[in-house]
Amino acid sequence: MTPELAAVMKALTQPKSIAVVGASRDPRSVGHGVLKGLVHGCVFESGSCIPYNGIVYAVNPKAKDVLGKKCFGSLKDIPGSVESIVVAIPAKFVPQIMEEAAIKKVKVAIIVSAGFAELGVEGKKLQEEVVKKAKAGGIRVLGPNVLGLLVPPNNFNASFALTTPEPGNIAFISQSGALADSVVDWALQARYGFSFLASLGNTADLDESDFLEYGLDDRKTKAIAMYLEGVKNGKKFLKTAKKVSQTKPIIVLKGGKTERGGQAIASHTGSLAGSYAVYQAAFRQAGVFSAESVEDLFDLAKALASQPRTQGKNVAIITNGGGVGVLTADYCAEAGLNVVPLKQKTLEKLEKSGKMHAAYSHNNPLDLVGDALPDRYEAAVNTLLSEPYIHSMIVVQTLQTMTDSQKDAEVVVKAHQTYPNKPVVCVFMGGKYSAPGVATLRKHDIPDYNDPLKAVKVLKVLSSII
Amino acid sequence: MTRLATEEEIEALLKRYRIPHVNEVCAKDLPRLLNASRKLPTPWVLKIISRDATHKTDKGLVKLNIHNENELKKAFATIQKKAKGIRIEGYVIQEQKNGVEFIVGGKVDPVFGNVLVFGLGGLFVELIKERSLRILPIDEKEVRTMLRETKASAFFTGYRNQWVSEDALAAFVMKAAHMLYHEERIMELDFNPVIAREREILVADARIVWND
Numbered sequence: 001m002t003p004e005l006a007a008v009m010k011a012l013t014q015p016k017s018i019a020v021v022g023a024s025r026d027p028r029s030v031g032h033g034v035l036k037g038l039v040h041g042c043v044f045e046s047g048s049c050i051p052y053n054g055i056v057y058a059v060n061p062k063a064k065d066v067l068g069k070k071c072f073g074s075l076k077d078i079p080g081s082v083e084s085i086v087v088a089i090p091a092k093f094v095p096q097i098m099e100e101a102a103i104k105k106v107k108v109a110i111i112v113s114a115g116f117a118e119l120g121v122e123g124k125k126l127q128e129e130v131v132k133k134a135k136a137g138g139i140r141v142l143g144p145n146v147l148g149l150l151v152p153p154n155n156f157n158a159s160f161a162l163t164t165p166e167p168g169n170i171a172f173i174s175q176s177g178a179l180a181d182s183v184v185d186w187a188l189q190a191r192y193g194f195s196f197l198a199s200l201g202n203t204a205d206l207d208e209s210d211f212l213e214y215g216l217d218d219r220k221t222k223a224i225a226m227y228l229e230g231v232k233n234g235k236k237f238l239k240t241a242k243k244v245s246q247t248k249p250i251i252v253l254k255g256g257k258t259e260r261g262g263q264a265i266a267s268h269t270g271s272l273a274g275s276y277a278v279y280q281a282a283f284r285q286a287g288v289f290s291a292e293s294v295e296d297l298f299d300l301a302k303a304l305a306s307q308p309r310t311q312g313k314n315v316a317i318i319t320n321g322g323g324v325g326v327l328t329a330d331y332c333a334e335a336g337l338n339v340v341p342l343k344q345k346t347l348e349k350l351e352k353s354g355k356m357h358a359a360y361s362h363n364n365p366l367d368l369v370g371d372a373l374p375d376r377y378e379a380a381v382n383t384l385l386s387e388p389y390i391h392s393m394i395v396v397q398t399l400q401t402m403t404d405s406q407k408d409a410e411v412v413v414k415a416h417q418t419y420p421n422k423p424v425v426c427v428f429m430g431g432k433y434s435a436p437g438v439a440t441l442r443k444h445d446i447p448d449y450n451d452p453l454k455a456v457k458v459l460k461v462l463s464s465i466i
Numbered sequence: 467m468t469r470l471a472t473e474e475e476i477e478a479l480l481k482r483y484r485i486p487h488v489n490e491v492c493a494k495d496l497p498r499l500l501n502a503s504r505k506l507p508t509p510w511v512l513k514i515i516s517r518d519a520t521h522k523t524d525k526g527l528v529k530l531n532i533h534n535e536n537e538l539k540k541a542f543a544t545i546q547k548k549a550k551g552i553r554i555e556g557y558v559i560q561e562q563k564n565g566v567e568f569i570v571g572g573k574v575d576p577v578f579g580n581v582l583v584f585g586l587g588g589l590f591v592e593l594i595k596e597r598s599l600r601i602l603p604i605d606e607k608e609v610r611t612m613l614r615e616t617k618a619s620a621f622f623t624g625y626r627n628q629w630v631s632e633d634a635l636a637a638f639v640m641k642a643a644h645m646l647y648h649e650e651r652i653m654e655l656d657f658n659p660v661i662a663r664e665r666e667i668l669v670a671d672a673r674i675v676w677n678d
Binding site for chain 2: 230231232234235238267268269270271272273275277278279280281282285
């Protein structure tokens with residue numbers, strides 16, 4: 001990041017003081033939600049709701065106080081300095097607020113209000129006026145028409161998202177505010193943590209490339225997930241994404257796959273190079289991974305944020321169920337991963353451990369047989385990971401009466417700590433009774449999926465097969 | 467304003483970028499066609515020149531496997547009948563080349579700028595849709611990755627007795643990329659088919675849309 005952008009991002013993500021303009025008393029209003037997000041940490045309790053520890057001001061000329069905060073009639077009435085503002089008032093009043101903010105020497109404005117370029121020509125004019133006034137006052141703008149910005153590690157929730165997710169290592173940059181909001185709720189249940197969530201809105205000023213730059217320098221962020229419908233400045237995006245992806249993986253879900261109908265395409269090239277295909281080419285050239293669905297986006301983000309990458313294609317599959325082992329091996333072969341035959345010396349080591357069942361598979365997939373207890377998993381996982389010719393691993397666990405999901409998970413966590421340079425992905429199949437093991441894996445950032453197809457999909461990416 | 471490049475403009479452009487084209491001669495009428503044909507090895511291909519026609523083969527406006535003057539006269543008559551309602555600006559007679567058919571094309575994307583397309587070409591190009599794309603500029607290493615991404619790469623090691631030199635094709639695509647990147651007037655470009663046989667890579671049909 002340039003020092004200028006770094007200063008802007010600092011003011012955005014951890015302002016010393018922030019004012020909510022349009023801090024309404026109505027609990028159903030956007031402005032009320034934003035203020036509550038800052039004052040309480042969230043609107044609905046999530047277990048990660050901690051009040052923001054910067055100074056929070058409420059601006060509302062019609063109220064005395066809201067949520068225990070004294071209301072100021074306007075920005076100008078606030079005695080101290082204001083670094084950041086969140087604007088949640090009707091669009092037509094926003095230019096006026098920008099003028100006041102300029103006088104107040106505000107650095108950044110998150111404009112939540114809708115009713116700008118997304119509405120057409122009139123709205124676009126209004127947006128241009130806002131940007132012009134902001135620029136004249138030296139204010140950088142996020143939005144308009146955004147959900148807001150959440151930075152869980154800073155306990156910063158300047159949004160009308162229903163709650164705050166746990167802090168974590170995934171950044172989410174979204175052109176859809178509503179999608180981001182739903183992801184927050186879903187992440188709570190799936191126990192995903194975020195380093196920040198930025199909804200981009202109309203990108204009148206700050207755009208996806210600026211947040212990619214921030215993600216690159218942000219120490220909490222390990223992977224960046226994006227939902228994009230289109231970028232305005234393709235060259236800037238390509239250049240930034242290329243730079244960022246060398247250090248931090250970027251995964252994009254692109255909306256707008258289908259072409260607008262009715263347009264006659266005159267050339268062959270035109271029909272082969274539609275807008276979506278061009279985006280995919282750009283992603284590829286920028287080293288950006290492409291996701292196919294929302295779930296896929298976060299499956300990949302989770303794996304890329306927590307697991308090392310390898311150039312090697314040799315995968316070992318360990319399972320206590322033959323069928324799932326076969327499926328996993330099929331998917332691996334289709335993905336271009338090599339289910340490498342186990343060498344004689346590896347089999348000897350397994351035998352020597354004294355933990356193998358007489359009927360174990362003696363091959364890859366390594367079927368430990370259904371009655372495998374954690375000690376058998378432990379011998380198998382560690383023996384195979386210790387072999388230099390094995391580059392990655394999928395650990396499958398099906399549930400039998402004696403299966404100890406919790407301990408099996410601990411075995412995997414420990415082995416991954418011993419061999420941190422080899423990606424490990426788990427398929428702990430089940431639901432209610434596999435939950436303790438699954439929770440342990442999640443807690444230690446070992447990706448786990450309920451379907452081997454998903455596990456193979458992420459391992460394919462971790463193994464640099466695109 | 468956009469408009470289609472003329473045959474002469476295309477010829478000059480290909481020459482400037484040293485992009486090889488199938489041997490061909492343009493003529494305005496049958497006597498001149500017959501005269502021109504004497505310089506070309508058989509078999510021949512006869513096509514019309516018209517800005518109205520994109521999918522010429524579909525409309526019966528391309529005749530293949532013409533071996534002598536008599537067949538040329540017959541092909542000429544057939545094409546004229548099929549071309550009713552289409553403005554004919556002239557005719558092209560080409561030496562017919564056989565080989566693997568590719569498409570090399572380009573366009574200006576509103577977001578990312580110049581985009582290069584390579585894929586399996588010919589008549590079924592839009593049905594097969596076996597192609598890869600790159601945003602320009604790109605280097606030769608990236609061109610090779612691009613070529614290997616599609617099923618077209620099967621021909622680099624030989625498929626059904628047909629072999630295409632990867633080096634020659636990469637060099638050809640590189641030239642096309644170079645042209646597309648440097649000629650700012652080009653809005654759209656179709657080399658389809660590009661006929662490839664061993665080390666010989668030739669444009670058999672070119673279509674360019676200028677932005678004037």
